[in-house]
Amino acid sequence: MRSAALSLGLISGISAFRIPLSQALEQLPLADARKELVSSSGLQDQIHASNLLDRAKVLYGLAEQAIDEYNHPTRVIGSKGHLATLDYIYSTIVGLGDYYDVTNQSFPAVSGNVYESRLVLGHEVPVSARPMGLTPATKNKQPVYGQLILVSNQGCDVADYPSDLAGAIALIKRGTCPFGTKSELAGKAGALAAVVYNNEPGEMSGTLGTPSPNHVATFGLSDTDAAPFVHKLKHGKKVDSIAYIDATVDTIHTTNIIAQTKGGNPENCVMLGGHSDSVTEGPGINDDGSGTLTLLEIATQLTKYSINNCVRFAWWAAEEEGLLGSDYYVSVLSEEENLKIRLFMDYDMLASPNFAYQVYNATNAVNPVGSEELRDLYTEFYVSHGLNFSYIPFDGRSDYDGFIRNGIPGGGIATGAEGVKTEEEQMMYGGVAGDWYDPCYHQLCDNLGNLNATAWEINSKLVAHTVATYALSFEGFPARTGTNSNAMELEKRKYHGPKLLM
Structure with a gap:
């Protein structure tokens, strides 16, 4: 609401x-x-x-x-x-x-829980970093280490993802397409994790939506926290990064209740x-x-x-x-x-x-x-x-x-x-x-x-x-x-x- x-x-x-x-x-x-x-x-x-x-x-x-x-x-x-x-x-x-006539309507629902998470960019822990809803865990629910790599444009096309992204962590600008699409394309490109940063002022609480086997552990990040790292990467500097998410994504059954006079x-x-x-x-x-x-x-x-x-x-x-x-x-x-x-x-x-x-x-x-x-x-x-x-x-x-x-x-x-x-x-x-x-x-x-x-x-x-x-x-x-x-x-x-x- x-x-x-x-x-x-x-x-x-x-x-x-x-x-x-x-x-x-x-x-x-x-x-x-x-x-x-x-x-x-x-x-x-x-x-x-x-x-x-x-x-x-x-x-x-x-x-x-x-x-x-x-x-x-x-x-x-x-x-x-x-x-x-x-x-x-x-x-x-x-x-x-x-x-009333009362009906219980059972249906399958995707449920996601994040138990622990941490994102380190360079030597900083961005305070605005938040795991996306329905994000998978990092590999084996352990921290992953890699270079932060800037994705071109808004990361909505395969061509936006550079060849050196395999084994790295993708930094992607918000916009144009859903977060789930960005995470999926990052995963297909071999990224260990993804960070989507806001394209407008403020923090970002998002969801990947319908799970995909190609989704990778994904964080949302504010525009302010992302800005210095975007600047460094655009000027050819390296940013060592660590991403960690302990999470589960499961399908369970739950129930709507309908009461009609x-x-x-x-x-x-x-x-x-x-x-x-x-x-x-x-x-x-x-x-x-x-x-x-x-x-x-x-x-x-x-x-x-x-x-x-x-x-x-x-x-x-x-x-x-x-x-x-x-x-x-x-x-x-x-x-x-x-x-x-x-x-x-x-x-x-x-x-x-x-x-x-x-x-x-x-x-x-x-x-x-x-x-x-x-x-x-x-x-x-x-x-x-x-x-x-x-x-x-x-x-x-x-x-x-x-x-x-x-x-x-x-x-x-x-x-x-x-x-x-x-x-x-x-x-x-x-x-x-x-x-x-x-x-x-x-x-x-x-x-x-x-x-x-x-x-x-x-x-x-x-x-x-x-x-x-x-x-x-x-x-x-x-x-x-x-x-x-x-x-x-x-x-x-x-x-x-x-x-x-x-």
């Missing part, structure tokens, strides 16, 4: 979305007459920060089940913490009675999801415990009401490994089942401590039609409550990506990850300018102390508002016409998940 703001604003003069009573009555035969028909105000009234925080305490306790294996709490896929999370979600939904029109489903897993480094109580638990609480409270359109909740696994769960789910949908999903809403990180109210800037011009209507529903909510909001890029960093690639309108809200809060945003939301929205993003400290209860409750009420709105009626919302996406240049995106791809 996951981006800095594109534009900021408090929009005035927009009234809150309302469903005319006549439209609701026209759809009433689809609802369960034994229960009150869902309303936005009614469902929102059931959402309380105290209930969310109680669930967070449970979730942290589940993450602690992984301490024996990982030496700290985590809910990474394959861990006891994640297995316990799945059991908690499933048992909670099943315990609600016969309101038995009531409501099954041909018109409002779908929403969040991911159930965390990174290896921590328990993930904000990322994405906050989204996971918001969905669980709303699914619980929705059982008090009847609905006109079906509601489908999803808890994705392996989001942190590259959106694997949501991608798999969409990939196996038939065209008929795809078209039953009127829209998908992504909820990833709703309680960041240094929060901003962020809305994905999903326009119809470059996304499936309906995405912009959903975006506007979010902004209308914030405006109606006198709250500021920020538009953020709809750039592929979370689980909506597979949906919009397959023609399903999408959108979502968030409260920020590693992006830096500006002074203007401090005026809008409070908090600390110059700090990350979530200073504990992807770290061990993403625990119970890493939640802003006020932001979490407001955003959970907004999620409830979206669910109630579309569970009641899709009047005025664009009809689905096909599964082809009008999203532009999707394959050129830098992200497919939380880590950079290129």
